[in-house]
Amino acid sequence: MSPVSRGFLGHRRPVADPSRLPPGQYLETGFPVLSAGPTPHTPLDEWSFLISGEVDEPVSWPWKEFLELPSEQVTVDIHCVTKWSKFDTHWKGVSVDTLFEHINSEAAYLTAWCDGGYTTNLPREHVTDGKAWVAYEYDGQPLHPEHGGPARLLVPHLYFWKSAKWVRGLTLTVDDEPGFWENYGYHNLGDPWLEQRYQGD
Amino acid sequence: MARAALPGRLTWQLVSVVDLVEETSRTKSLVLARPDWPGGYRSGQHVDVRLTAEDGYQVQRSYSIASAPEDDHLVLTVERLDDGEVSPYLVDVLQPGDELELRGPIGGYFVWEESLGGPLVLIGGGSGVVPLRSMLRHWSGTDRSVAVRLVYSVRRLSEVIYHDELLGYGALDGVDIRFALTREWPDDWQGRRGRIDRALLEDVGGPPSAKPRVYVCGPNAFVESAAGWLVEAGHDPSRIRTERFGPTGT
Numbered sequence: 001m002s003p004v005s006r007g008f009l010g011h012r013r014p015v016a017d018p019s020r021l022p023p024g025q026y027l028e029t030g031f032p033v034l035s036a037g038p039t040p041h042t043p044l045d046e047w048s049f050l051i052s053g054e055v056d057e058p059v060s061w062p063w064k065e066f067l068e069l070p071s072e073q074v075t076v077d078i079h080c081v082t083k084w085s086k087f088d089t090h091w092k093g094v095s096v097d098t099l100f101e102h103i104n105s106e107a108a109y110l111t112a113w114c115d116g117g118y119t120t121n122l123p124r125e126h127v128t129d130g131k132a133w134v135a136y137e138y139d140g141q142p143l144h145p146e147h148g149g150p151a152r153l154l155v156p157h158l159y160f161w162k163s164a165k166w167v168r169g170l171t172l173t174v175d176d177e178p179g180f181w182e183n184y185g186y187h188n189l190g191d192p193w194l195e196q197r198y199q200g201d
Numbered sequence: 202m203a204r205a206a207l208p209g210r211l212t213w214q215l216v217s218v219v220d221l222v223e224e225t226s227r228t229k230s231l232v233l234a235r236p237d238w239p240g241g242y243r244s245g246q247h248v249d250v251r252l253t254a255e256d257g258y259q260v261q262r263s264y265s266i267a268s269a270p271e272d273d274h275l276v277l278t279v280e281r282l283d284d285g286e287v288s289p290y291l292v293d294v295l296q297p298g299d300e301l302e303l304r305g306p307i308g309g310y311f312v313w314e315e316s317l318g319g320p321l322v323l324i325g326g327g328s329g330v331v332p333l334r335s336m337l338r339h340w341s342g343t344d345r346s347v348a349v350r351l352v353y354s355v356r357r358l359s360e361v362i363y364h365d366e367l368l369g370y371g372a373l374d375g376v377d378i379r380f381a382l383t384r385e386w387p388d389d390w391q392g393r394r395g396r397i398d399r400a401l402l403e404d405v406g407g408p409p410s411a412k413p414r415v416y417v418c419g420p421n422a423f424v425e426s427a428a429g430w431l432v433e434a435g436h437d438p439s440r441i442r443t444e445r446f447g448p449t450g451t
Contacts, residue, residue: 002213002251002253002259002302003215003253003300003302004253004254004255005252005253005254005290005299005301005302006294006296006299007290007294007295008252008253008254008290008294009254010252010254010258010260010286011285011286011289012258012286024259024260024261026260026286032421032445032446033421033425033445034445035443035445036310036311036442036443037428037438037439037441037442037443038428038429038431038432038438038441038443039425039428039429040438082263083261083262083263116438117439146421146425180310183309184308184309184310185211185307185308185309197249198210198211198304198307199210199211200210200211201210201211
């Protein structure tokens, strides 16, 4: 049990549905930006999305073909490890299930890799069965570069560092290989409902 | 990267508030007893602070470490955000002798230590100067063979945090400290009047061939512009590390 902070009353804001707010989070109405380096600006004619690694045949889609894949509109709550959550965010993108229809693989893990060098690792079961998308629209507009455009991974049930900005591919792996923040002490999975912020949480 | 490099579990610890230093009218430095962190910490890292009300209600926020790893105390410099929940408590209510619950150190990318070399280019906007001050303090304890340049953008002179300390560094060989005052400046102000721009950044960044280590911290729009100009000037994006706060305007 934490001791009481002398004189701290809290400045509680009513949250319409507190059951949607994971422990230790607060509701944010803006859309904060976090990234470890400069924002990359890859021209769309040089952009492609690649699924590779432990697959029978790697598959890749140039930008225009990627947009022709069946897409979905999703409205989800997102949770950043820096404590903010944002409810009812609207995205359009391609479900990872749709992408995986094009490959054959037994691999249990994957690494999302990105322009700018960022990576993050995920168990395959956390991006399949309607749990993850490669999103290219936010709120009906092309995804802004600061928020990860042209496309970012969207894995809303995990802390948002798993929703890799500027994503360019998924590499399937037999073993779980920690990504960028996972190597700097952040939790390997990052379930906000279990408050898995840092290693050991 | 090797898994062995991972730090251990981050546990919550209570530390005593030793002193509170008013840096500006809105900003205080919290001087805290050093937490029991097995590996210490590195300049640029941050901590999570947790407050608990009588009824058990808790909130957490992250704050950058302002002190250098070799300092006697852990110092957090906190700017009061008027609509905030934690910063008004830390700035207005907390007193010496109180205890504060925190855990850390957190983050391992936005860090500088001597082995990373330089030239070291630090670009701070507002309270984004806090982790950069930790780097400068740490640098001052080295043999100072790495050249350092700091640009610190702030609205007015009265909002400059660590003013005298930063001027002190500026008097040292190999150090270039510049303030950019964006809203108001004294009539005789010799520094930059107005926001930083591409030309200033190119000057401070120096030639890309010198391969500086660049750290940019501040509000998102500030970081986006500064980092973008440096990349366009030819600096290697992988040598530019950023830390951002606040929402985008869009």
